[in-house]
Amino acid sequence: MRLSKNFTHTLRDAPADETSRNAQLLIRAGFIYKEMAGVYTYLPLGLRVLENIKQIIREEMDALGGNEIAMTALQNKETWQASGRWNDDVMDVWFKTKLANGSELGLAPTHEEPLTKLMKQFISSYKDLPMYPYQFQIKFRNELRSKSGLMRGREFWMKDLYSFSRNRAEHDEFYEKASEAYAKVYERLGLGDITYKTFASGGSFSKYSHEFQTISDVGEDIVYVHEGRRIAINEEVYNDEVLADLGITRDELVEKRAVEVGNIFTLGTKFSDALDLNYTDEDGKQAKVFMGSYGIGPSRLMGLLAEHFSDDKGLVWPEAVAPAKVYLVQIGKKSLGVADELYEKLMTNGVEVIYDDRDERPGAKFADSELLGIPYRVTVSDRLIDDKKYEFTARSNGETELLTEQELIARLD
């Protein structure tokens, strides 16, 4: 991407109505635009980050055997009445609206009901099971109070996967695999060290559900971390019974504030009962499909990554999600052609480059390269061009080396 062709600009000052670090940095850097409280537009650079996060999740879901789909945001009333969740007293985050003919509609806050209904059309035999459809979608939740930039929005991205299994045993096996896949996602995002599988309240079909909680001051949850076992207990189930279950004593745990970055839940037959999702088993008998749900919020993760990977100069994206690998700074007139060639060469090699070809002074380019948080900066300047050297700087630690073109290309391979 040539910066001269990018319509967004950076801001020196963050908007005063944003106090969360993630929103301030992402808005200053031109990654997102605030539409209203808890509702943000993803601009070109921000969209790249969001898509990179989604792609990591997608790869892990596909590895689990997931089938990606894209469901609708508009929801009809009848589907939700079957489970009782159309009622505002049961589900209090609905955005509801009406068709021109007066019939009621809702904007989906989650998708258990419509997906269960959808799967009725395709599941009729044990041979159709297990199946794991999933999607990335914008969810709408009429939160009483949105907060902290991307961390809690009224419109946000979610990956939701649902498992449809023949029975409890088959479900439990998948549930474990899904848990491992989630751990891999956080590992790849660079959050592995501070993310804990956390015991949380379950439902009718399981004593616990599991959350993935990332330790962070911006978190809304309190968890009790057992560092040795790499697990945590959500404060909502922090009691003697649970401690006994897990064979843990209070003095082994440390209280921490954390962000819920994922949640896996055994639904059992709650929704297959409500919507009558059955299959014929090997003996020709009818049985209920056993379900689970597995959610991750890519937009919340983007906010958390911005919070966690940043310093006084701006963002510091992990390579896995950065909008580009290299920020190419060109200084002077003589070296312009060399920089153009290097840009083309790197792009041809499959290296994502943000080329700062703007008519700006070096200081502005350096400052923006840091604000945007691109992992590596390559400087091509008149000063170095006669020696055919390129300056290579890592955003994470600021270390700079002078490299030849060959060394540079090898380094970025």
Place this chain on the structure above:
RNA sequence: CGGGGUGUGGCGCAGUUGGUAGCGCGCACCGUUCGGGACGGUGAGGCCGUCCGUUCAAAUCGGAUCACCCCGACCA
């Protein structure tokens, strides 16, 4: 939803005892600059969130309302 705070050019802010808006950044043009957000000059851009009221006169006073932020409650 309870409590607190804030609304003035794209962003950050100032505006005194009411007299019809100003600064910095950014933007446009000219010149000088050019390795850490340059300098000088010229210029564009705002009916001061909205509505009602008080007044000869309202960004400023009163009321209502909307929006945004923070704390709390809430969070399949």
